[in-house]
Amino acid sequence: MPHFLATTDAGFEAAFTALLGMKREDSPDVDSAVAAIIADVRARGDAAVIDLTARFDRLALTPETLAFSPDEIAAEVAKVGPEDRAALELAAARIRAYHERQLPENALWQDASGATLGWRWTPVSAAGLYVPGGLASYPSSVLMNAIPAKVAGVERLAIACPTPGGVVNPLVLLAAQIAGVDVIYRIGGAQAIAALAYGTESIAPVDKITGPGNAFVAAAKRRVFGKVGIDMIAGPSEILVIADADNDPDWIALDLLSQAEHDESAQSILVTPDAAFADAVVAAVEKRLKTLERRAIAGASWRDFGAVILTRDLAEAARLSNRVAPEHLELCVADPEALAEQITHAGAIFLGGWTPEAIGDYVGGPNHVLPTARSARFSSGLSVLDFLKRTTLAKMTPEAMAAIGPAAERLAISESLEAHGLSVRARLARLNGGQIE
Amino acid sequence: MPHFLATTDAGFEAAFTALLGMKREDSPDVDSAVAAIIADVRARGDAAVIDLTARFDRLALTPETLAFSPDEIAAEVAKVGPEDRAALELAAARIRAYHERQLPENALWQDASGATLGWRWTPVSAAGLYVPGGLASYPSSVLMNAIPAKVAGVERLAIACPTPGGVVNPLVLLAAQIAGVDVIYRIGGAQAIAALAYGTESIAPVDKITGPGNAFVAAAKRRVFGKVGIDMIAGPSEILVIADADNDPDWIALDLLSQAEHDESAQSILVTPDAAFADAVVAAVEKRLKTLERRAIAGASWRDFGAVILTRDLAEAARLSNRVAPEHLELCVADPEALAEQITHAGAIFLGGWTPEAIGDYVGGPNHVLPTARSARFSSGLSVLDFLKRTTLAKMTPEAMAAIGPAAERLAISESLEAHGLSVRARLARLNGGQIE
Numbered sequence: 001m002p003h004f005l006a007t008t009d010a011g012f013e014a015a016f017t018a019l020l021g022m023k024r025e026d027s028p029d030v031d032s033a034v035a036a037i038i039a040d041v042r043a044r045g046d047a048a049v050i051d052l053t054a055r056f057d058r059l060a061l062t063p064e065t066l067a068f069s070p071d072e073i074a075a076e077v078a079k080v081g082p083e084d085r086a087a088l089e090l091a092a093a094r095i096r097a098y099h100e101r102q103l104p105e106n107a108l109w110q111d112a113s114g115a116t117l118g119w120r121w122t123p124v125s126a127a128g129l130y131v132p133g134g135l136a137s138y139p140s141s142v143l144m145n146a147i148p149a150k151v152a153g154v155e156r157l158a159i160a161c162p163t164p165g166g167v168v169n170p171l172v173l174l175a176a177q178i179a180g181v182d183v184i185y186r187i188g189g190a191q192a193i194a195a196l197a198y199g200t201e202s203i204a205p206v207d208k209i210t211g212p213g214n215a216f217v218a219a220a221k222r223r224v225f226g227k228v229g230i231d232m233i234a235g236p237s238e239i240l241v242i243a244d245a246d247n248d249p250d251w252i253a254l255d256l257l258s259q260a261e262h263d264e265s266a267q268s269i270l271v272t273p274d275a276a277f278a279d280a281v282v283a284a285v286e287k288r289l290k291t292l293e294r295r296a297i298a299g300a301s302w303r304d305f306g307a308v309i310l311t312r313d314l315a316e317a318a319r320l321s322n323r324v325a326p327e328h329l330e331l332c333v334a335d336p337e338a339l340a341e342q343i344t345h346a347g348a349i350f351l352g353g354w355t356p357e358a359i360g361d362y363v364g365g366p367n368h369v370l371p372t373a374r375s376a377r378f379s380s381g382l383s384v385l386d387f388l389k390r391t392t393l394a395k396m397t398p399e400a401m402a403a404i405g406p407a408a409e410r411l412a413i414s415e416s417l418e419a420h421g422l423s424v425r426a427r428l429a430r431l432n433g434g435q436i437e
Numbered sequence: 438m439p440h441f442l443a444t445t446d447a448g449f450e451a452a453f454t455a456l457l458g459m460k461r462e463d464s465p466d467v468d469s470a471v472a473a474i475i476a477d478v479r480a481r482g483d484a485a486v487i488d489l490t491a492r493f494d495r496l497a498l499t500p501e502t503l504a505f506s507p508d509e510i511a512a513e514v515a516k517v518g519p520e521d522r523a524a525l526e527l528a529a530a531r532i533r534a535y536h537e538r539q540l541p542e543n544a545l546w547q548d549a550s551g552a553t554l555g556w557r558w559t560p561v562s563a564a565g566l567y568v569p570g571g572l573a574s575y576p577s578s579v580l581m582n583a584i585p586a587k588v589a590g591v592e593r594l595a596i597a598c599p600t601p602g603g604v605v606n607p608l609v610l611l612a613a614q615i616a617g618v619d620v621i622y623r624i625g626g627a628q629a630i631a632a633l634a635y636g637t638e639s640i641a642p643v644d645k646i647t648g649p650g651n652a653f654v655a656a657a658k659r660r661v662f663g664k665v666g667i668d669m670i671a672g673p674s675e676i677l678v679i680a681d682a683d684n685d686p687d688w689i690a691l692d693l694l695s696q697a698e699h700d701e702s703a704q705s706i707l708v709t710p711d712a713a714f715a716d717a718v719v720a721a722v723e724k725r726l727k728t729l730e731r732r733a734i735a736g737a738s739w740r741d742f743g744a745v746i747l748t749r750d751l752a753e754a755a756r757l758s759n760r761v762a763p764e765h766l767e768l769c770v771a772d773p774e775a776l777a778e779q780i781t782h783a784g785a786i787f788l789g790g791w792t793p794e795a796i797g798d799y800v801g802g803p804n805h806v807l808p809t810a811r812s813a814r815f816s817s818g819l820s821v822l823d824f825l826k827r828t829t830l831a832k833m834t835p836e837a838m839a840a841i842g843p844a845a846e847r848l849a850i851s852e853s854l855e856a857h858g859l860s861v862r863a864r865l866a867r868l869n870g871g872q873i874e
Contacts, residue, residue, distance in 0.1 A: 424795050
């Protein structure tokens with residue numbers, strides 16, 4: 001049974017705070033192992049990557065076979081049936097259309113002083129995308145990471161995807177092909193992150209690394225951060241559903257379970273002002289848990305981290321949701337747009353009962369890489385901006401310098417930075433026909 | 438003497454690669470000390486912060502005096518003269534005007550399937566700004582961090598600024614007041630970062646922490662990352678100047694020295710196609726180094742990390758600059774706009790000889806918190822976006838669900854996520870008047 005809370009209970013605040021503070025993930029401490037792997041790859045390059053891949057993935061590679069050849073990709077991709085291909089292509093087109101709207105504008109203007117100011121966006125030159133192997137090797141994640149990078153204008157996009165025992169997911173290769181990925185390495189773990197960050201004889205270094213991974217991958221990303229850019233470190237998935245009584249309890253139950261089935265550490269929370277509806281959803285979840293393929297995982301998640309919260313009204317539900325700052329938020333209410341106005345922190349909002357979160361995982365268009373573990377308080381889902389950077393522009397004229405230079409000199413002196421002040425004063429002196437000593 | 442390189446030299450590529458790989462900073466390993474401090478603050482709250490401030494800053498505080506009172510701030514601020522105040526106010530107005538243009542647009546549209554898609558930006562609720570104490574306590578940095586936060590709409594903005602021995606910089610307090618900072622704590626080091634991230638009895642936790650600091654502060658920011666958002670970890674400052682012969686060598690020398698005077702680890706690089714001009718600049722630097730107040734620091738930086746690079750032409754200079762990805766880039770050439778088009782990686786570009794980098798440090802308008810250590814390859818300077826996050830929006834209609842739901846279900850099945858598929862199928866079944874079992 002999940003946790004039951006009601007805002008009218010005397011102990012609610014304590015129980016809700018405990019729910020917020022619940023530790024859902026015990027990351028094993030692999031940091032020293034990861035440090036050794038990174039050092040090995042930096043020292044020995046290809047040879048280290050090949051040795052580590054033999055050890056961890058039971059796969060014998062050579063410098064020539066680190067990357068899939070075009071023929072290998074073509075052979076794997078040919079195994080995909082037309083329906084799966086069509087679904088991937090529909091998803092890719094919709095994700096691309098959404099992300100193309102995120103391309104930001106450059107700006108350049110002149111202000112009253114005569115100074116020209118602005119900024120310009122440019123893409124990261126090369127990016128690496130980590131794709132887990134085995135069960136969690138999701139073609140949808142390839143699209144969600146690779147398409148924003150390509151829309152941003154990244155020239156060289158590499159994938160690292162381990163193939164333990166040589167097993168490949170053809171859908172991952174097809175997704176990479178559809179998204180325009182340039183090269184796919186069959187390597188994984190911390191060694192893959194090290195190779196992408198530092199480069200080897202056969203693997204060119206990248207500037208930014210994104211994509212989910214296990215504890216080794218996460219620790220390696222933290223370690224190479226600074227040498228390259230990284231995206232967030234993803235935690236277990238979460239959904240919060242605010243629903244009124246006018247919903248099919250089975251729909252809501254399935255939406256809660258579609259997070260719970262990801263991972264025993266996932267969290268699904270129902271917030272509703274209707275007690276009878278809450279009971280109906282809980283019953284529907286129990287019924288579905290009898291037959292669901294991943295019922296062991298989903299059941300454990302629902303039992304340990306699931307929660308049902310009864311509120312006085314929807315406004316209170318919105319306030320609680322803001323304290324959770326959920327990765328995914330469904331608003332299954334009569335006027336979802338009005339309720340959305342009250343939401344201040346959430347990774348993604350799904351408006352109305354016809355919008356199950358799973359639509360967003362695949363074909364909605366918005367990105368499914370979203371801030372977890374309450375980090376929607378301060379961060380956003382993956383976007384085109386993650387593969388761009390902004391250069392600011394400034395140009396002074398002699399007139400602008402005359403207008404604002406003296407203030408700059410004054411502040412430089414107050415900060416005891418004499419050369420800063422002199423670099424301004426030298427220009428100001430020229431305006432007065434003189435020179436400084 | 439700085440490093441001299443010429444692209445026509447046989448050994449150029451090796452020398453340039455060595456210059457790029459030069460390690461300028463040896464961060465002391467304070468991580469275990471920082472971990473203990475953070476644990477102490479989490480366990481003992483105010484008491485730990487007070488004990489640590491007594492130990493490190495020789496300052497006796499109580500829970501009531503952790504923050505400056507309005508009277509204390511007023512008394513300190515009254516010490517600032519009218520010229521310094523006017524300079525700060527000019528700087529603040531220009532920084533605010535620039536950053537207001539960075540406020541991004543929300544978006545909402547309907548696509549051909551009938552789905553409504555979009556996104557909405559919301560501010561981080563509470564932010565903390567670290568301001569170093571002592572010599573590097575720069576009022577300009579207060580403006581550069583605080584104004585973007587307030588422009589973004591951050592409700593509660595706190596500053597942590599240590600006051601070793603009780604010494605306060607009135608200009609820092611005035612800058613905070615001008616920028617609209619809500620509370621100023623006289624605490625520093627890892628204990629301040631821990632208090633801002635986790636909160637204590639007297640210090641409310643924030644969602645995002647920005648601002649520069651020493652090795653303890655940097656290590657603490659790395660450790661609290663995830664619990665709160667952080668900005669980049671700043672390294673030593675850098676400038677690269679591309680200049681033709683039509684410049685006053687003394688101006689360029691002063692621009693190079695205005696980075697060098699920051700820190701012995703700072704780096705100043707001149708890239709020019711004109712050997713005689715390069716010699717003139719080097720001579721001008723030497724002359725200025727005889728009298729500059731901070732000549733010991735600036736001289737060490739110039740000697741150890743300074744560089745003069747002779748190129749065949751300006752296009753080659755731009756290509757080299759892109760490999761450096763400098764924090765600050767001055768283009769002191771006849772047509773700086775044309776050369777800027779060839780720049781793909783730089784934190785900030787200063788166009789033309791009338792735009793010394795120091796203008797950007799104070800009153801230009803763009804932010805002076807910029808990516809160092811070649812991280813302009815993948816990151817940007819501080820901006821309003823650092824204090825905002827984006828929530829994606831999606832709303833399906835029954836018609837949209839009929840159009841794209843089947844592809845979502847197909848992909849869910851291919852990823853063995855049955856509940857995802859069922860959550861879509863349940864809606865599709867309703868469209869056909871049925872229900873699923």
